[in-house]
Amino acid sequence: MIEESRNAYSAGDYCDLVITCRGDVYNVHKVIVCPRAEFFAKAVKFGGKEAHDNVIDLPADDPHAVKLLIQYLYEADYNPPVSAPALKDDVNVNSQAPEHSCPHRHCARIVCRHHLCGLTCVSNCRGFRCSKCPKPSPTNVSGPPEQLLTHSKMYELGDRYGVAGLKKLAQEKFKIACQHFWDDPAFPSAADHAFTTTVDQDKGLRDVVRKTIYDHIALVKKPEVQAFLAEAGLGIGILVDKMEELGWP
Structure with a gap:
């Protein structure tokens, strides 16, 4: 179906709808774009x-983002592509009974089916890898760091035009x-865009930004990240979570 859609757009035959954006013109097919974008269907x-x-x-809208939106509606993807499944979280909580526990006393948190650990543990559980657990498939990311902002813009368009699949892919x-x-300078501006273009209840990108800063707490030393945290009101919450993880009183 995707290949047929791509071929139909490339051929340009039987187009019955025109989408324009600041001089860019896209001749598209209602039968393809309308079922996939609620906004176009209603229009x-x-x-x-x-x-x-x-x-x-x-x-x-940003003309480049609209171009990628059209690409997604026909191909179910947009550039740059990702060649492998996403990396899994470092800590894989599993409810199965562990085969052996963390060597430190007072630990109660299951970090994988082979190990236990907890907030009182003197070692840091985040980033822990069990030698017995399967390693996640590596993800090959193509394109420059500026794609961070591109993905945030695509998430915004997915929400604005009712394209649920695009929102999920962009996230x-x-x-x-x-x-x-x-650690790239492109991260703070993309994080700011993610927060200023979504409502508080939409956690799709907001949780990703929060977790990224939480996992790389050294980011808070950067002035641009400090400015973002102050504007978004995230600083105290991330600090408290990090202190609790480390077992600080």
Whole structure:
């Protein structure tokens, strides 16, 4: 189905809808884009001028992001691609009884099916890898660190135009990019965009940003990250969580 959609867009035959954005023009098919984007479906069905002229203009959006939106609607993906499944969390909590426990006393937290650990443990459980557990598949990330902002913009478009699959994909790509580019100057601006373009209840990207800073607490030394934390109101919460993890009173 994806290959057929891609071929239909490439051929340009039987297009019956035009999407424009600041001079960019996309001739698309209603039968493809409308079922996949709630906004376009409503514009065609209930819109006034849009329904009559079969032209939908998106003047407020980033032209590059709209280009990637069209790509997603036809291919179920957008550039840059990710070649392998996302990395799993370092700590894999498993409810199965462990085969042996952490060597430190007073530990009660299961970090994998082979080990226990807890907040009172003198060693840091985060980042722990069990030699007996399968290692996660490596993720090959192509493209520059600036893709962090691209993924945040795609998440925004997915939410604005009712493309649930795009939101989920953008969140996953954003998460993977954060794992690779957390120390790059592109991270704070992407984090700020993620927070300023989503409502408080939408945790998709917000939780990724919070976890990235939590896992790489040295980021708080950077002035641009400090400014972001102050504006987003995250600093105290992350600090308290980190203190609790380390067992500080």
